[in-house]
Amino acid sequence: MKRVTSRTAPELKMLKMAAVRMAVGRLAATLILLLSIFASGRCNEHVPLLMWSSSGFQVAPQNAPAAGHIMSSKQLHSYLTTALSSAPHNVLLFLQDKLSVDDFTMYAGVFGNKQDSAFPNLEAALQLSSSLLLPSVSSSASAALPALIQEQLDTAPLYMDPETLAQLRLNASLPALLVFRLPYSSGADMMSAKEVLSGNDEVIGQVLNIMKGQSVPYTAVYTALRPSRVIEEPSLAVHSVGARSLLQSRRGDSPAPYPPVEFKERGSTCILMWADKLTVSQLRSGKWERHDLAPKTFGEGVFSKLEGSYCNETHSRLVLNYENVLSYRSFKLIFVMSQRHYKVSARRWFTMDRVLLEYDGKKASFNASLSIYAPVEYSYRCDSVSSFRYPQLTPHSAKDNANEWRISFDDFQIQGFNVTGKDFSYASDCAGFFTPGIWMGLLTSLLMVLVLTYGLHMIMQLHTMDRFDDPKGPAISVPQTE
Missing domain, CATH: 2.40.160.110 (Porin)
Structure with a gap:
């Protein structure tokens, strides 16, 4: 015979309440998991990509994609193939940690004022050469950019700095891919980001001066691995631009890709x-x-x-x-x-x-x-x-x-x-008041209210036993067969 100690009414009530809480907790956890799955899909991160060539050479013009379109790796490969068909095959890739179009509008000189600009060398290079802007390139495509250019040029990338480049002698007839990694700071002090961008621009200026001193034609690409901030508005389509139209502050809404x-x-x-x-x-x-x-x-x-x-x-x-x-x-x-x-x-x-x-x-x-x-x-x-x-x-x-x-x-x-x-x-x-976002919020709130109501209903259904064993009396014996 095995003795089982009887439970008092308060203990039974506590056990039932614990069971209800566990059931409600599991249901809530399942709901949170489902919501996290639906909310996990987010917009693709995108960064700008700027390409220009040395003086006397042209970057092949490109057909503009749809406004706000984020360019994939396959599309970027097609653009590079066309652009490098007429541009020099000595490629300078300035790969920054973070960069967004907003960095140009916030830290560039307004209407060509170089004294207030974080990009004086970049602006000067754009004014003297043919250039191309891709405002929305997928961050995964920009991360694979060295491999894409390597495939185009059939040469391995060389990671270096201006001091190493000054000691290197390039051959204009042989393709080369030179990669320069640039940092980025996005702290609470916005001036720190401007100072870092200004330092990166000085590095770009030093590299371009070295290439000019060696009389080697080049094609330069400036992009980043990921955006520096969340971009909420769709970017412009592709433009062949100079420094003023690219880097000056934009006011109002972005213009349409073509006039009405x-x-x-x-x-x-x-x-x-x-x-x-x-x-x-x-x-x-x-x-x-x-x-x-x-x-x-x-x-x-x-x-x-x-x-x-x-x-x-x-x-x-x-x-x-x-x-x-x-x-x-x-x-x-x-x-x-x-x-x-x-x-x-x-x-x-x-x-x-x-x-x-x-x-x-x-x-x-x-x-x-x-x-x-x-x-x-x-x-x-x-x-x-x-x-x-x-x-x-x-x-x-x-x-x-x-x-x-x-x-x-x-x-x-x-x-x-x-x-x-x-x-x-x-x-x-023409959009109505009840947009998809509002409907999602209303349905989610209704579902949470239903879960809460169900849990409260289960708790309210708990009742104390009207008959139970005397804890001071003999324990209940449960016979157990071998």
């Missing part, structure tokens, strides 16, 4: 329109054939014919004329807008009444008045406007040819009234 479409009436601008993509698709033989009109609409050297456009105080019409779109010789994309006073809001609003497609004498009409509207003093902006994904554009009628067409505008902005100058007015965005 601008229609003038009687010498003054009255309609502005911009989009990252203008995609039209037509259903043919059971398949959707797509065509992006943006390359024919925007960009340097691209001019869209605006014949048929007009604007007045109450109506605006923007007509974009194209040729050879989806095998149609004549193709038009038309935006029809109007404005009027609404008594309920006691102000004037403009609406997009129609979006029309005219192709070889046929027409497709989409209604947009219920979704595209803004105060008449504002412009309208939306990240995505389409006729098929959460459609803001609907066919004007069931018999319309619009049923065989799809329209999609990415990062779309338009203003048809009260345009002043060449810039959009304040934008009325």
